[in-house]
Amino acid sequence: xxxxxxxxxxxxxxxxxxxxxxxxxxxxxxxxxxxxxxxxxxxxxxxxxxxxxxxxxxxxxxxxxxxxxxxxxxxxxxxxxxxxxxxxxxxxxxxxxxxxxxxxxxxxxxxxxxxxxxxxxxxxxxxxxxxxxxxxxxxxxxxxxxxxxxxxxxxxxxxxxxxxxxxxxxxxxxxxxxxxxxxxxxxxxxxxxxxxxxxxxxxxxxxxxxxxxxxxxxxxxxxxxxxxxxxxxxxxxxxxxxxxxxxxxxxxxxxxxxxxxxxxxxxxxxxxxxxxxxxxxxxxxxxxxxxxxxxxxxxxxxxxxxxxxxxxxxxxxxxxxxxxxxxxxxxxxxxxxxxxxxxxxxxxxxxxxxxxxxxxxxxxxxxxxxxxxxxxxxxxxxxxxxxxxxxxxxxxxxxxxxxxxxxxxxxxxxxxxxxxxxxxxxxxxxxx
Amino acid sequence: xxxxxxxxxxxxxxxxxxxxxxxxxxxxxxxxxxxxxxxxxxxxxxxxxxxxxxxxxxxxxxxxxxxxxxxxxxxxxxxxxxxxxxxxxxxxxxxxxxxxxxxxxxxxxxxxxxxxxxxxxxxxxxxxxxxxxxxxxxxxxxxxxxxxxxxxxxxxxxxxxxxxxxxxxxxxxxxxxxxxxxxxxxxxxxxxxxxxxxxxxxxxxxxxxxxxxxxxxxxxxxxxxxxxxxxxxxxxxxxxxxxxxxxxxxxxxxxxxxxxxxxxxxxxxxxxxxxxxxxx
Numbered sequence: 109x110x111x112x113x114x115x116x117x118x119x120x121x122x123x124x125x126x127x128x129x130x131x132x133x134x135x136x137x138x139x140x141x142x143x144x145x146x147x148x149x150x151x152x153x154x155x156x157x158x159x160x161x162x163x164x165x166x167x168x169x170x171x172x173x174x175x176x177x178x179x180x181x182x183x184x185x186x187x188x189x190x191x192x193x194x195x196x197x198x199x200x201x202x203x204x205x206x207x208x209x210x211x212x213x214x215x216x217x218x219x220x221x222x223x224x225x226x227x228x229x230x231x232x233x234x235x236x237x238x239x240x241x242x243x244x245x246x247x248x249x250x251x252x253x254x255x256x257x258x259x260x261x262x263x264x265x266x267x268x269x270x271x272x273x274x275x276x277x278x279x280x281x282x283x284x285x286x287x288x289x290x291x292x293x294x295x296x297x298x299x300x301x302x303x304x305x306x307x308x309x310x311x312x313x314x315x316x317x318x319x320x321x322x323x324x325x326x327x328x329x330x331x332x333x334x335x336x337x338x339x340x341x342x343x344x345x346x347x348x349x350x351x352x353x354x355x356x357x358x359x360x361x362x363x364x365x366x367x368x369x370x371x372x373x374x375x376x377x378x379x380x381x382x383x384x385x386x387x388x389x390x391x392x393x394x395x396x397x398x399x400x401x402x403x404x405x406x407x408x409x410x411x412x413x414x415x416x417x418x419x420x421x422x423x424x425x426x427x428x429x430x431x432x433x434x435x436x437x438x439x440x441x442x443x444x445x446x447x448x449x450x451x452x453x454x455x456x457x458x459x460x461x462x463x464x465x466x467x468x469x470x471x472x473x474x475x476x477x478x479x480x481x482x483x484x485x486x487x488x489x490x491x492x493x494x495x496x497x498x499x500x501x502x503x504x505x506x507x508x509x510x511x512x513x514x515x516x517x518x519x520x521x522x523x524x525x526x527x528x529x530x531x532x533x534x535x536x537x538x539x540x
Numbered sequence: 541x542x543x544x545x546x547x548x549x550x551x552x553x554x555x556x557x558x559x560x561x562x563x564x565x566x567x568x569x570x571x572x573x574x575x576x577x578x579x580x581x582x583x584x585x586x587x588x589x590x591x592x593x594x595x596x597x598x599x600x601x602x603x604x605x606x607x608x609x610x611x612x613x614x615x616x617x618x619x620x621x622x623x624x625x626x627x628x629x630x631x632x633x634x635x636x637x638x639x640x641x642x643x644x645x646x647x648x649x650x651x652x653x654x655x656x657x658x659x660x661x662x663x664x665x666x667x668x669x670x671x672x673x674x675x676x677x678x679x680x681x682x683x684x685x686x687x688x689x690x691x692x693x694x695x696x697x698x699x700x701x702x703x704x705x706x707x708x709x710x711x712x713x714x715x716x717x718x719x720x721x722x723x724x725x726x727x728x729x730x731x732x733x734x735x736x737x738x739x740x741x742x743x744x745x746x747x748x749x750x751x752x753x754x755x756x757x758x759x760x761x762x763x764x765x766x767x768x769x770x771x772x773x774x775x776x777x778x779x780x781x782x783x784x785x786x787x788x789x790x791x792x793x794x795x796x797x798x799x800x801x802x803x804x805x806x807x808x809x810x811x812x813x814x815x816x817x818x819x820x
Contacts, residue, residue, distance in 0.1 A: 119674075383672050386671055386672045386673070386674055387668065387671060387672055390664075390666075390668075390671030390672075390678070390682065391657070391660075391661050391664035391666070391671065391682070391685070392664075392667075392668045392671055393671070394650075394654055394657055394658045394661065395658065395661050397647070397650065397654075398647050398650075398658045401647035401648060401649060401650060402645050402646070402647055402648075404609065404641075404645060405641070405645035405646070405647065406647075406658070407607075407608075407609065407628075407629035407630050407633070408607060408609075408629065408633060408638070408639050408641075408645075408722075409630075409633065409638075409658055409659045409661070409721065409725055410630050410633035410634045410659070410661065410662050410725050411630055411658070411661055412628070412630045412631075413630070419668065519649070530653060530686055530690075530702065530703070
């Protein structure tokens with residue numbers, strides 16, 4: 109029986125396994141065999157897994173020590189919350205205002221980035237230097253080149269701004285009409301999916317832009333710089349009500365619809381896990397890992413190191429954004445900047461290190477363990493000692509680090525997450 | 541000091557259309573320290589050229605400038621007529637210049653196969669979206685790439701080791717893997733930085749055979765740095781000798797062996813007379 113199962117294509121067994129797992133957990137939840145509290149912890153574990161996988165891609169696979177991961181989690185959370193809250197609360201009038209605004213923002217930024225990459229600023233600068241180098245000295249040339257770069261950047265921003273402005277004008281009535289046609293039961297998941305997508309795309313774009321100048325920094329300095337970004341964003345969130353009143357700043361954003369269910373967490377986690385696994389076991393994944401292994405050797409092998417740092421960081425931010433969106437719509441539907449502060453920023457880092465750098469299985473296992481342990485200890489510890497779990501937890505981490513410095517499952521993958529097997533000599537035509 | 545420019549950049553007659561690497565007046569400053577000064581060399585297609593000199597003479601600095609890891613303070617490096625100055629290292633590699641490192645730089649935690657497959661990266665033939673979605677093209681290209689890499693390992697007798705972690709290979713095999721990986725980027729010019737460092741005499745003989753073999757098989761031009769005199773003397777067609785960042789001699793192995801400046805650089809001033817006597 110098992111032998112026959114082995115013969116089936118791997119994607120089929122994987123899909124079947126995933127569906128079975130989903131159905132089983134859904135059944136347990138639907139039948140009320142576990143309390144709502146346990147279901148909540150399960151959601152939290154899934155969210156943690158998504159976010160931590162993103163960080164593992166950046167830190168574990170690409171070798172870039174990032175302390176700013178929580179910032180992208182926050183961007184995903186607040187962006188998606190803005191979209192859904194507006195849709196949910198304002199039943200009349202412009203209930204798609206925020207949705208249109210965020211679409212316009214995302215689209216505008218993407219257009220700007222595309223225009224910048226199409227302009228080929230490096231080539232233009234080089235040509236410019238060749239052209240005027242004869243008449244101007246080095247200082248004058250660099251000033252001129254900076255001015256030209258600035259003007260080109262303005263062109264890109266203007267292009268993005270124009271697209272964004274157009275969308276803000278066009279989208280609200282269109283979206284209103286389309287969503288109005290759908291029954292609420294369908295419109296709601298559509299809006300939620302849109303919100304998650306838009307939030308994570310915004311997180312990815314900001315990751316791309318913020319990461320770009322930082323990739324020149326060696327590992328520790330990169331960590332400090334990303335931490336700086338996370339702290340700056342935290343302060344911005346505390347004062348966000350001055351710009352967008354709905355975000356409520358330091359008072360905390362309330363009234364976010366509670367839409368995160370096991371179904372959503374499962375779908376997002378499955379997508380993230382499959383995408384990440386497929387990426388890692390490809391030429392792109394190998395290029396990402398080579399940067400961690402030896403940056404100089406990677407360059408000498410023709411690998412554009414900056415490009416693959418950008419790819420890893422952008423995808424890592426995207427995953428954090430998805431997790432943030434799910435987090436925002438978790439009960440109690442309340443977002444506060446303190447959920448995204450410096451200390452919370454260490455949670456995914458702890459999970460990644462605990463599970464093992466560069467191990468997807470380890471990250472997923474550690475996320476589940478982390479969520480259940482943290483909450484389990486709350487129940488297990490005697491009254492009044494609940495906060496001792498923040499002592500027990502680090503002690504556990506210390507023990508792991510001393511006994512297994514590579515993490516619980518460092519360098520180990522299970523089942524579907526194992527690297528695909530390579531058959532030497534499939535033809536087998538030579539001397540057996 | 542007047543010596544600098546009197547040496548011909550290639551001791552043999554050179555025809556312009558066969559020049560692969562042409563370096564002129566290459567200079568590198570690290571702050572106030574002049575690591576390389578006015579280095580010239582012209583290498584023709586399929587030549588096997590050596591670069592020797594005592595420790596700290598600036599040999600590896602020259603390799604680092606050719607491959608773009610260091611910026612060039614002055615001078616020009618031309619590869620097939622194209623200037624490499626200011627180019628990114630990966631772009632230079634993709635033009636067809638590969639190298640190995642003095643202290644082996646493999647991807648230590650990856651398998652032997654993956655080390656070679658990473659070098660094939662620019663020829664993968666599928667993009668990121670295709671790999672995430674596992675399209676048909678991904679599968680066929682990935683299979684092709686893997687077979688190519690396995691064939692390649694077979695050339696270097698590393699096929700049986702394909703699934704082993706590179707860092708756990710014996711030293712000699714790590715060297716061989718590093719050369720294999722460099723050749724997997726399909727270079728025209730190969731820079732070998734002390735390939736025989738740390739090898740025993742038996743391994744050195746095998747290495748010399750390997751270098752001859754790859755030059756013929758892959759139609760390479762090879763520029764190599766080496767400390768072991770028997771390697772340099774055994775395989776290089778001609779040699780450039782450096783000391784304190786400057787060229788002090790150039791010629792065939794036999795000429796170099798008898799050059800008083802070279803003996804002085806390696807053994808010190810007093811040694812010259814004695815060494816002469818020994819050679820005679």
